[in-house]
Amino acid sequence: xxxxxxxxxxxxxxxxxxxxxxxxxxxxxxxxxxxxxxxxxxxxxxxxxxxxxxxxxxxxxxxxxxxxxxxxxxxxxxxxxxxxxxxxxxxxxxxxxxxxxxxxxxxxxxxxxxxxxxxxxxxxxxxxxxxxxxxxxxxxxxxxxxxxxxxxxxxxxxxxxxxxxxxxxxxxxxxxxxxxxxxxxxxxxxxxxxxxxxxxxxxxxxxxxxxxxxxxxxxxxxxxxxxxxxxxxxxxxxxxxxxxxxxxxxxxxxxxxxxxxxxxxxxxxxxxxxxxxxxxxxxxxxxxxxxxxxxxxxxxxxxxxxxxxxxxxxxxxxxxxxxxxxxxxxxxxxxxxxxxxxxxxxxxxxxxxxxxxxxxxxxxxxxxxxxxxxxxxxxxxxxxxxxxxxxxxxxxxxxxxxxxxxxxxxxxxx
Numbered sequence: 001x002x003x004x005x006x007x008x009x010x011x012x013x014x015x016x017x018x019x020x021x022x023x024x025x026x027x028x029x030x031x032x033x034x035x036x037x038x039x040x041x042x043x044x045x046x047x048x049x050x051x052x053x054x055x056x057x058x059x060x061x062x063x064x065x066x067x068x069x070x071x072x073x074x075x076x077x078x079x080x081x082x083x084x085x086x087x088x089x090x091x092x093x094x095x096x097x098x099x100x101x102x103x104x105x106x107x108x109x110x111x112x113x114x115x116x117x118x119x120x121x122x123x124x125x126x127x128x129x130x131x132x133x134x135x136x137x138x139x140x141x142x143x144x145x146x147x148x149x150x151x152x153x154x155x156x157x158x159x160x161x162x163x164x165x166x167x168x169x170x171x172x173x174x175x176x177x178x179x180x181x182x183x184x185x186x187x188x189x190x191x192x193x194x195x196x197x198x199x200x201x202x203x204x205x206x207x208x209x210x211x212x213x214x215x216x217x218x219x220x221x222x223x224x225x226x227x228x229x230x231x232x233x234x235x236x237x238x239x240x241x242x243x244x245x246x247x248x249x250x251x252x253x254x255x256x257x258x259x260x261x262x263x264x265x266x267x268x269x270x271x272x273x274x275x276x277x278x279x280x281x282x283x284x285x286x287x288x289x290x291x292x293x294x295x296x297x298x299x300x301x302x303x304x305x306x307x308x309x310x311x312x313x314x315x316x317x318x319x320x321x322x323x324x325x326x327x328x329x330x331x332x333x334x335x336x337x338x339x340x341x342x343x344x345x346x347x348x349x350x351x352x353x354x355x356x357x358x359x360x361x362x363x364x365x366x367x368x369x370x371x372x373x374x375x376x377x378x379x380x381x382x383x384x385x386x387x388x389x390x391x392x393x394x395x396x397x398x399x400x401x402x403x404x405x406x407x408x409x410x411x412x413x414x
Contacts, residue, residue: 047135052283055132059290063124066236070120073229074110079220085112093201094304103205107218115198115305116221120233122298123240129294130243133250133287140280148268149277159257181241185234188306189221191315197307244298247291248326251333254284258340265344267352269378276387278341285337285388292330299323338386345387352379 047055074080085105091114105112137160141153192198199212199219216222223230268277275282302319356376359368 044131044135047131048138050135055135059125059128059132062128063121066124067117067120070229070233071110073232074220074226077220077226077229079107079226079229080110082107082109082112082218085109087112087114087117089202089205090114090198093198093205102207103202104209105202105206106210106214108199108202108215108220110220113220115301116233118297118301119237119305122294122301123236125290125294126240126244126247126298129287129291130247130250133247133284133291136280136283136287137250140284143280143283144277147273147277147280149265149280150263151266153263156257156261177245178238178242181245182234182238184241185237187315188237188302189223189230189234191306193219193222196305198305244295244326248329251288251291251329254333255336258336261340263344265348267348270382274389276345276382278345278387281337281341282388285334285341288330288334288337292327292334295323295326295330299326341387342385346384349379349382349384 047058050058071080082105084103085107089103089105089112094114110116141150141157141160144150144153144156193216199215202215203210203212217225220226221230221233266277270276273279299319299322303323306315306319353376356372356379359372
């Protein structure tokens with residue numbers, strides 16, 4: 001570990017001890033044991049020790065549990081369902097091409113508020129994605145070593161620890177960021193409650209039988225009638241935005257580290273690993289894909305909901321700018337990761353081919369020459385660019401993001 005890494009670790013340990021905690025024996029930040037045996041950061045520790053399938057399950061189950069929690073809270077308050085009002089009503093409102101029909105809705109319950117359901121899922125998913133991304137980054141070095149792709153990953157571990165500790169050692173920055181996200185969540189709510197085109201559109205679908213003001217007053221997230229549920233949802237949105245920003249910072253960190261990495265990669269044969277040792281990097285790429293799609297959907301829904309026919313549309317364009325920046329960070333990190341993987345995999349293949357040519361050219365070593373020729377055939381059959389087994393999955397993963405962006409541009413053309 002370099003001098004900078006040691007200083008960062010030492011400063012991080014001092015910051016933890018000032019609060020009465022102890023750094024765990026592995027030296028990772030975020031796992032602090034306080035008197036009485038209480039462990040702070042145990043969800044991250046669980047994710048770090050969990051298998052990839054369990055991490056994927058967390059990203060699926062956590063948003064479902066959070067959404068179900070709000071559904072049950074609304075059920076107890078009597079705002080979960082309403083007669084003749086389901087998610088299809090708002091879907092037809094947002095996408096008229098699927099068939100615009102009349103509606104008999106008289107209120108906007110949780111089950112009928114497709115936009116809020118989507119934002120609930122994306123906010124919870126942002127939290128889960130961030131923790132899974134950190135957990136996979138913390139395991140990346142040891143996984144690359146275990147796969148045989150890289151011999152020494154101590155530099156990666158040191159740099160990652162330093163990056164995470166910089167966040168841990170600046171509590172004021174984290175508090176300010178959380179407050180900004182909370183203010184943004186409150187602003188979104190006020191804007192939606194007072195000026196959203198959703199209520200106007202729902203009123204039109206009922207042919208004016210139910211006014212926009214009536215939908216606003218019977219909304220499941222009306223603060224005057226359901227303060228605790230609304231406050232909990234706004235807090236979820238703020239926390240989701242907070243972790244989305246931290247996720248963007250991790251993307252910038254990834255891009256920086258990829259550009260300066262000078263590791264010497266080893267050739268891992270397909271008989272040992274069908275992904276040629278690159279599966280750990282593929283796990284990071286999958287997380288970036290999920291983040292990209294999540295950003296796209298959240299931005300599209302926010303842009304649509306904050307639209308207003310009463311003028312003063314600058315907030316929706318601000319959301320558009322922030323969404324584009326988030327997608328840009330995701331796309332750059334994704335492109336850099338794929339380019340990094342393809343370039344180095346191709347470099348390893350080319351280097352091994354040169355070894356084959358040098359060792360198979362001696363006619364006196366018949367057995368050795370036969371071995372190297374067989375080895376060269378194996379190299380020839382190996383993929384020369386993208387080493388991961390699945391090529392269709394990344395393209396399919398982009399489809400929801402492209403759809404979400406198409407909805408944003410459709411709104412802009414109105």
